[in-house]
Amino acid sequence: MAATTSHTNFDVQNIRKDFPILSRKVNGQPLIYFDNAATSQTPQAVIDAIVDYYSNYNANIHRGVHALSQEATDAYEEARIKIQKHFNAAKSYEIILTAGTTHAINLIANGYSALLQKGDEVLVSALEHHSNIVPWQMLCERTGAILKVIPMTQSGELDMDAFAKAVSDKLKLVFVNHVSNALGTVNPIEHIIAEAHKVGAAVVIDGAQATPHIKPDVQALDADFYVASAHKICGPTGVGILYGKEALLEKLPPYQGGGEMIDQVTFEKTTYAGLPHKFEAGTPNICGGIATGVGLDYMNAIGFDVIAAYEEELLQYATEKLLKIEGLKIYGESSKKTAVVSFNVGAIHPYDIGTILDKLGIAVRTGHHCAQPIMDYFKIPGTVRASFSFYNTKEEIDIFIKGVERAVMMLS
Structure with missing residues (x-):
């Protein structure tokens, strides 16, 4: 390594x-x-990890009994533990590896299609990236939920008085970025999370722009979901990080069907694997996951x-x-x-x-x-x-x- x-x-x-x-x-x-x-640039240590994987132990994970598969599996799962520790998640299986922040957001939005009802409210901020707007619009179209917006101010901050007025018993889901990609504004997510939880709403935090600068503690934040991208924290493209509280991840149905996410398959009935594999169908970006851990090691060393x-x-x-x-x-x-x-x-x-x-x-x-x-x-x-x-x-x-x-x- x-x-x-x-x-x-x-x-x-x-x-x-x-x-x-x-x-x-x-x-x-x-x-x-x-x-x-x-996107951040890539340090030599991460480049070396990518070359090392493809040169020395390139194999599919979780399925093989041969040495290369076991080595690749160990390295991939070690990376998951590194990510868990970096974000201070309670369990390693609360970390789902995705294809990016956008993939992670869509995974959550798809899951909430089964949990929302007509008339429920979803709240997003005016400072969001399109990937933090469009999936929630699609979710509301599917479910009949109502999308509301926390407005912004001339200084590029969220109008927190308007946010307070938007919090109601109908609110089920709040989505807000930790940091605005367009303006750099750091949003008061601790306050937003605490207020949303008072009415039983879950909160999804987009940390893609925050994680290059801030080391988030998801337990201290009490975040329900926190998503990020490896390529903004000295890692490779094509890898996303989704943290979710165990109880909420258990409630969400699988996003994709295929290999790895199953327990038992028959033509009559399929049962699903436990976390995190329920959300990781198919062959993942193995090398990318391993390299993500190396990128975090590099930044944490500084x-x-x-x-x-x-x-x-x-x-x-x-x-x-x-x-x-x-x-x-x-x-x-x-x-x-x-x-x-x-x-x-x-x-x-x-x-x-x-x-x-x-x-x-x-x-x-x-x-x-x-x-x-x-x-x-x-x-x-x-x-x-x-x-x-x-x-x-x-x-x-x-x-x-x-x-x-x-x-x-x-x-x-």
């Missing part, structure tokens, strides 16, 4: 050496990667408190520099934010700024960020989004600022 790098002291230049892609050039310029909210403190420095530095650019407006002004700056400059289209930055080797995200309701609220087509990670530097931000200034000069 690949070794994990340990960093007793935070040295960003040393850490950058762990990420091979950061040494490449784009359009003849050194890559400056500020699209971390879309320390999430250290990561958060450094990224806060980057956020404040970039914010101060950007606000000196005439006509620049930042969207998302909460005092509680992760390292995301979403902005526009005057009437310049964000796509045009992003295109010029790309020519300079600077990767940012432009558009509506799969959060069209947020853009509609601000009456804009989209934003330029720069999102930072612990391997970014202030020197990169300086180059980025000059790039934005150059783009503005060219486009004005």
Whole structure:
């Protein structure tokens, strides 16, 4: 198995050496990667784990008696335990490995199709990614439940007074992200969970944008469900993490039928396997699951408190520099934010700024960020989004600022 790098002291230049892609050039310029909210880059330790799996013990899991299958099974289940400990889940089988956050959300929504009735209420926030909106709309169409929305404010925060008014005995399910992908706002999920539980509603937390910056404790949060993606926490694409309380997971029917999720199969009747296998039909992304554990090992070796403190420095530095650019407006002004700056400059289209930055080797995200309701609220087509990670530097931000200034000069 690949070794994990340990960093007793935070040295960003040393850490950058762990990420091979950061040494490449784009359009003849050194890559400056500020699209971390879309996906993080991959450290060598994770790449080595992927190569190690396919080179030395590639086999299907849970089914074979031969050595390779047993080795692969052990490594995969060890990764599940790493994830359990990272999120502080009570049981390892409360961790379901999926194909991504979107897959995990749809798994929950599909299960609640059997639990909701006409007139029940489902509450989502106005700060959600499309994958946190569409599955609940589909759920309500199937069941006759009513979808309600927690509105947002001009600062990019949730209107908590409106949330309080929306909590009623009809409320069965609340969905809210821990952190907004478009604005970086950290939502008050502890309060939301506590208030929803007073009326017996379950709460699903989308942690895809939070987990790169925050180490969530699902038991302390009392979250019913918490979902995340490996590719945002130094892991591979195609792997999602679904935590669910045992009692709730037991209530949900299987999402897919097939191998692995069964107990006994006859043409007359099929019985299902216990957790977590009930929700893991078919051959999983074995290598991806193993590599996810290695990615978490890597980030935990640095320390999430250290990561958060450094990224806060980057956020404040970039914010101060950007606000000196005439006509620049930042969207998302909460005092509680992760390292995301979403902005526009005057009437310049964000796509045009992003295109010029790309020519300079600077990767940012432009558009509506799969959060069209947020853009509609601000009456804009989209934003330029720069999102930072612990391997970014202030020197990169300086180059980025000059790039934005150059783009503005060219486009004005």
